[in-house]
Amino acid sequence: MRYFQRDAGALTGGSGGRAALLRFLVLFAAVALAGVAILSTRSDAQSGPDGAASAYNDPDKPVLSYLLSEPENVEEFRAEFGLSDAQVREVLARTRAENRTLAGVYAESERILAGSRGLSTAEKRERISASGYxxxxxxxxxxxxxxxxxxxxxxxxxxxxxxxxEQWRDEVREAGANTAGSERGTRATRPPGTYRIFATQYIGYTTFEVAMPHRKLKFAGGYRTTLTLNGRRVSAPIKEVGPWNTYDNWWDPVAKRTMWKDLPRGKPEARAAFFENYNRGKDEFGREVLNPAGIDLTPAVARRLGLAKYENAYVYVSLPKRPAS
Structure with a gap:
């Protein structure tokens, strides 16, 4: 308080002091109004047509690409806007280009993490933030x-x-209802011993492999999983860690989960972050989670499942296992 009183006295001393005080008050008012305007603009940008939080206006959420990864949403989109086949192809090409570009941004952040071994999690988060992610x-x-x-x-x-x-609200409701990551419709349609998990694509160390988000699977070696989509069935080795997290063994019983023990079995942390703002919508390294993925596929694995390059989709994933020797 002593320093403030001394400075205030200097500001009010004489006509020069009164002028300085006036300039100070005008500047203070301008800064305050600017701050209110910025906060108001950000609030408006985050609000939807009904005043609720807006997924469409969230600058960190690639909601269009996610929604149009599901065939039923694509058909509804086509019907709603009266699009031709060519227009739908153009839109899907743009969303898959976004998938490819964001996969590159994610890969760049992974290289930063790989070069940060020995640093604390907080220091790794600082590096990710400083990279402009x-x-x-x-x-x-x-x-x-x-x-x-x-x-x-x-x-x-x-x-x-x-x-x-409207579509996003439906997706969020479904994500909340299917707490174990089960499929749309009846459980009878799900292959036994599998979970319905969102899959993204990455460039691996080998052509034909997948990544799952726990370090044990990669470093213990020998683990495989079986993927099913539209009648196609593929077995692939687990060679990498990801997407998003490195200690998210979502396939294990809750008591055996390394992190995120308050999530049910079969629900990846990324799924909870993406739909429910779990962990403030971020992964363990402070990255904004851009999709609900719990498995990554190389393009060769995706192609065997009938997916185009960088076409993300829900697939059925079996529990990771080591084949009996």
Missing amino acids: SGKVRRVVGGTKRSVEATLPNGRADELEAWVE
Whole structure:
């Protein structure tokens, strides 16, 4: 308080002091108003048509690419906006280009983590933040939204946000209902001993492999999993750790989970972060989770399942096992 009183006295001493005080008050008011405007703008950007938190306007959430990874959503999108086959192909090409670019941003962050061995988790998070991870994500997500809006028929771009918000609410409700990551519809359609898990793609050390988010599977060696999609069945070796986390053994009983013990068996941390803002929507390294993935596939594995390169999708994943010797 002593320093404040001395400075205030100097400001009010004489006509020069009164002028200085006036300039100070004007500057203070301008800064305060600017702060309110910034906060108001951010709040508006994060609100949907009904005033609720907006997935479409969240600059860190690639919600369009996620929604259009599911065939039923693509068909609803086509019908809602009266799109031709060519227009749908153009939109899907843009969302898959986003998947590819964001996979590159993620891979860059993985290289930062690989070069940070020996550092604390907090120090690793600082390095990720300093790399501009969030800014890169926001530029990509914003570009995709603008491209898709431009593809829609004249006058329909303004309707895209409302469509996305409605679909997103359905996805969030389903994610909450299927707490163990089970499939849409009846449990009878799920292959025994599997979970319905969102799969993304990455470039591996070998052509044909998958990644699952616990270090034990990679470093113990010999683990495999079986993937099923639309009648196709593929067995693949687990050669890498990811996506997102490195201690998220979501396939194990809760008592055996290394981290995230308050999540049910079969629910990856990324799924909870993406849909429910679990862990403030971030992974263990402080990265904004961009999708609910619990497994990564190389393009060769994805192709065997009938997926195009960087076409993300839900697949059925068996519990990782070591073949009997």
